[in-house]
Amino acid sequence: xxxxxxxxxxxxxxxxxxxxxxxxxxxxxxxxxxxxxxxxxxxxxxxxxxxxxxxxxxxxxxxxxxxxxxxxxxxxxxxxxxxxxxxxxxxxxxxxxxxxxxxxxxxxxxxx
Amino acid sequence: xxxxxxxxxxxxxxxxxxxxxxxxxxxxxxxxxxxxxxxxxxxxxxxxxxxxxxxxxxxxxxxxxxxxxxxxxxxxxxxxxxxxxxxxxxxxxxxxxxxxxxxxxxxxxxxxxxxxxxx
Numbered sequence: 001x002x003x004x005x006x007x008x009x010x011x012x013x014x015x016x017x018x019x020x021x022x023x024x025x026x027x028x029x030x031x032x033x034x035x036x037x038x039x040x041x042x043x044x045x046x047x048x049x050x051x052x053x054x055x056x057x058x059x060x061x062x063x064x065x066x067x068x069x070x071x072x073x074x075x076x077x078x079x080x081x082x083x084x085x086x087x088x089x090x091x092x093x094x095x096x097x098x099x100x101x102x103x104x105x106x107x108x109x110x111x112x
Numbered sequence: 113x114x115x116x117x118x119x120x121x122x123x124x125x126x127x128x129x130x131x132x133x134x135x136x137x138x139x140x141x142x143x144x145x146x147x148x149x150x151x152x153x154x155x156x157x158x159x160x161x162x163x164x165x166x167x168x169x170x171x172x173x174x175x176x177x178x179x180x181x182x183x184x185x186x187x188x189x190x191x192x193x194x195x196x197x198x199x200x201x202x203x204x205x206x207x208x209x210x211x212x213x214x215x216x217x218x219x220x221x222x223x224x225x226x227x228x229x230x231x
Contacts, residue, residue, distance in 0.1 A: 032219070034219060034220070036222070041225070041227070042224055042225065043116075043118075043205050043222040043223050043224045043225040044156070044205070044222045045222070046219065046220075046221065046222075049219060089155060089156070098144075099146060099158055099161055100146075100158070100207075100220060102155045102156050103155065104154075104155050105154075105155050
């Protein structure tokens with residue numbers, strides 16, 4: 001089955017700087033890679049996703065890159081703000097409506 | 113669009129009782145819903161896949177008689193924790209996915225979660 005590794009487990013960034021979180025996956029059949037943000041006591045919120053036919057996707061301050069050959073994808077947050085502090089999870093699946101395999105999560109702390 | 117709700121948001125019960133958690137897709141029909149369990153400071157662990165009109169598919173190690181799942185309609189799935197014990201205390205989260213080819217991309221949207229505490 002699929003195995004997703006996520007690094008780092010914790011990340012502290014000065015406000016205004018950029019944050020990068022990286023994930024690797026094992027199953028070449030995976031084609032859909034969403035990123036979720038989870039705040040304390042809440043459910044995960046989809047923030048951006050990417051499919052295997054695209055190498056990069058951007059939505060305002062958030063971007064995701066995908067390297068299918070190397071089987072890794074990354075989340076980039078620029079101009080970080082205190083409200084970006086949360087736990088971020090990457091995931092992988094063959095199709096978006098099939099079960100997701102999650103990474104272990106990254107606790108991002110933005111230092112004011 | 114793509115809103116998933118859960119009820120209740122938190123529940124406290126005595127050991128030995130059963131607890132039902134509802135998951136609803138509010139603005140789309142979901143042929144598939146997923147149930148996850150999350151312990152503090154850990155990732156989400158898939159418990160089962162709930163398919164409308166058929167039996168749920170449970171992940172290895174998850175007791176199907178302990179965690180009863182019913183997906184009776186295209187907008188509602190329920191998880192019943194039977195004879196709950198303190199070790200069942202956890203954060204339970206559902207997700208729902210619209211059918212492929214619909215107006216919304218075939219991705220998963222998560223509910224807000226239900227905090228279960230068994231005394």
